[in-house]
Amino acid sequence: MxxxxxxxxxxxxxxxxxxxxxxxxxxxxxxxxxxxxxxxxxxxYATTPHLWPTEWTMSNFDKLFSRRSAPLFEIGTLVGPTVPGVIRWLVNTVFMSVMAMILTCLTAAMAGYALAKKRFIGRTLLFSLIVCAMALPKQVILIPLLREMSALHLWDSLWAVIFPTVGWPFGVFLMKQFAEGIPGEILEAARVDGAGEIRTFATIVLPMVKPGVGALAIFTFINSWNDYFMQLVMLASNANYTISLGIATMQAETSVDLGLLMSGAALAAVPIIIVFLIFQKYFTQGITMGAVKG
Amino acid sequence: MAKQPKSTMSRALVRRETISGYLFLLPSLIFFVGFVIIPMFTCIFYSLTDVNMNTQGMGNFIGLKNFTSLWADDTFKEALWNTFVIVIVSVPTVCAFSLWVSSAIYKLNGKLLSAFRCIFYLPVVTGSVAVTVVWKWMYDNYTGIFNYALKGLGVIDKNINWLGDPKYALGCIILILFTTSVGQPIVLYVSALGNVDQSLVEAAQVDGATNMQVFWNIKWPQMMPTTLYILVITTINSFQCFALIQLLTQGGSGTNTVMYYIYYTAFKLTEKAGHFGYANAMGVILAIFIGLLSALQFRLAKEK
CATH class of the missing domain: 1.20.1070 (Rhopdopsin 7-helix transmembrane proteins)
Structure with a gap:
């Protein structure tokens, strides 16, 4: 012993x-x-790497910020003040991630509730379609998606990245798992009390799936921030770049300026890591819920 | 007679549920059908045509010609082989590694546990571009830390051009892929281990079972659904490995994969440039392989 x-x-x-x-x-x-x-x-460039900088310098960031400039935002005819290109890339990335997050959470919460709690014709078929689509690599549908976006005049705009993210069925799947936890009696009671569908959803369903929405929100935000492939294919002009795409392009242009690349990489990674650390509790929960019954 | 009203009522109820169900689904369906389902079917259709970058409409129907040309395309075969190597190496190692890490950390106290969980998730959150950029530097022939450290340890005596040498390049990419793949499985295994039925574990311990026996006979079977899910997502992730290839080697040094070759065929200026139909045929093959592998994994897990 x-x-x-x-x-x-x-x-x-x-x-x-x-x-x-x-x-x-x-x-x-x-x-x-x-x-x-x-x-x-x-x-x-020392052949003996320095684990700790011998001298701290801001020159990499100075270089990064002095590169091609762009307006802070362009909404229709409204054009913002001129800022360094990377700031515009950051603004684009935040806009894209926040939009994808809001749209995904809203549509997925509604759809997940319907799939979990409503018994309608075609429900099983739709659900199996969702599960199948989840196993499909996104990149496979890239070319049809690209042509579709150019036909819709959305190509080279952030919406071309946002919409496919919203369409990705993982969110619906996740929200269905959460909505299944709502007791049917509560919904029945609301109906008996004469609450309409929208009121039931807003006052009963939403508060009960709130942890799920939180998980999905942070999950979508981070994934969308880092979805390099979609950004690469859908965005073409420098002013529409996201930070990931911008850094990747910088790498191709200036493959030797490592300091500049590291400052860009830091600017891309640090904000999203902070977001992750703040909300990691929800994040963990979301990943786990997605796997139950997976 | 008594049944009649009831059945009409339930039919009315079904209709009501169907209408309200679809109204709730509508916003989501617009995106799902518009940007996933339609492209999915278009992809299959395109793979049977000669559509290219300059075609306005659907292109000409050419049957299975794209698939037969793929069969003769050595670059594609190489890409397919490399993709398989990546999947076959990375999936089992990711699973085994995350299982070990999770079983080592799941009993630690809350703060320490979540610290470890965060650290292993860090490479995922950092983002593929930032991760790739820094690893490229770490692998660098002259200024990279790998050559320096390995030379210092006496493992190698000459600098190795890690990403330029076909002997090492694919392995280097698999290593990066590995660090960006274990985060999610660890989170999943930790929670699965926490959910194992404790009464069974205790009963077995009373009967004198060793830790190893408890693990393989009691915990492991209960974690099977989690393992299955992890196998499927890791397989899909490994198939999707793209940013690493595009940013590190551009498919050179024997690291071409199907995913990269699709992109290359569709967008790079080569003699095959803009051959959307051809690229889509590869996409279809890739999707079939993933479907088959997922089905196989389900079968294996069910049998056990």
């Missing part, structure tokens, strides 16, 4: 050490981005 418990203890300590080493390895790329963003060219 003693031997086994000693062994268990040794195993526990050993696994904790391995875990800590792994944790260091997993955080290292981010550390390398952030420190790299503040390193001088000399540090960056």
């Amino acid at each position: 003693k031997i086994t418990s000693n062994r268990t203890k040794a195993y526990r300590i050993l696994s904790l050490i391995v875990l800590i080493l792994l944790a260091v390895a997993f955080t290292f790329p981010l550390y390398w981005i952030v420190t790299g963003a503040f390193k001088t060219g000399q540090d960056i």
Whole structure:
């Protein structure tokens, strides 16, 4: 008995050490981005890498912000003040992610409720279609989607990235899981009390699936922020770029200026990581709920 | 007689439920049908035509010609092979690794547990472009930390051009893919381990079962649905690996994949440029493979 418990203890300590080493390895790329963003060219191109910058510099960011400028926003004829291009990219990315988030949450909450609680004709068929579509890689439908977007005159606009994200059925699937937890008696009672469909949805269903909406919101926001492939295919002009796409293009243009690239990468990654850390509780919940009955 | 009104009432109820059901579904259906279902069917249709970048309409119907040309296309075969290598290497390692990490962390206290969970999720949140850009630097021939560290440890004695050498490039990409793939499985396994029926575990321990026995005979079967889900999402993720290839090697050094080749065929200026029909045929094949693999995984998991 003693031997086994000693062994268990040794195993526990050993696994904790391995875990800590792994944790260091997993955080290292981010550390390398952030420190790299503040390193001088000399540090960056040294054949002996400097784990800590010998000298902190803002010159990479200065370079990043002095690149091609663009108006802060363009809504119809309304044109914002001129700002550095990267700021515009950030504004675009935030706009895109927030729009995708709002539209996804709204449509998915309604659809998920209907799929979970309404018994209508075609429900099973629709649900199997949703599950099948979820297993399909998004990229497969890229070309038809591209032609469709140009036919709708949406190509090279942020909407061309937002709409397919909203159409992706994961949100509906997730919200159905949450809506299934609503007791049927409560809905029945509301109906007996004479509450209309919209009132039932707004006052009873929505508050009950709120954790699900929170999870879906943060999930959609992060995914949309990082959905590089869709952005690459759908956006063409520099002023419409997202931050990911902007950095990727910068890499192709200036493949040697690592300091500049790191400052861009830091600008793309740090905001989304902060959002993630603030809302990670909901995020974890969302991922888990999506898997139940998956 | 008594039944008559009841059945009309339920029919009315069904109609009411159907109408309100579809009204609630409508906003979502517009996006789902418009931007997923229609492109999905168009994709299948395009794969049977010679539609290209300059075609205005649907192009000419050419039957299965795209598929037969694919069969003869060596680049496609290489891409397909590489895609399989990526999937076959990364799926089991991601599953095994995340299972081990989860079982090592799920009993830690709340703060420590969520710290570890966040750290392993970090590469996913950082975003594929930022991750790729920094890994490219880390793999660099002259200024990369890999060459420096491995030389310091005496593992290699000459700088290796990691991404330029066909011997290593695919492995390097799989390593990055690995770090960006384990986040979600770990979250899922941690919660699955937390949901294992404790009374069964205790009963087994009373009977003198070792930790290993408890794990494989009690916890593992109960986590099967989670494992299945993880297998499916990891498979899809590995098939979708695109940004890494496009930004690191552009399909060079033996790292071409189907996903990248589709993009390349459709948008890059080559002799095949803009061959949408051809690229769509690849998309269809990819979708079939993913469907088959998912079905296979379901079968295997059900049998167990």
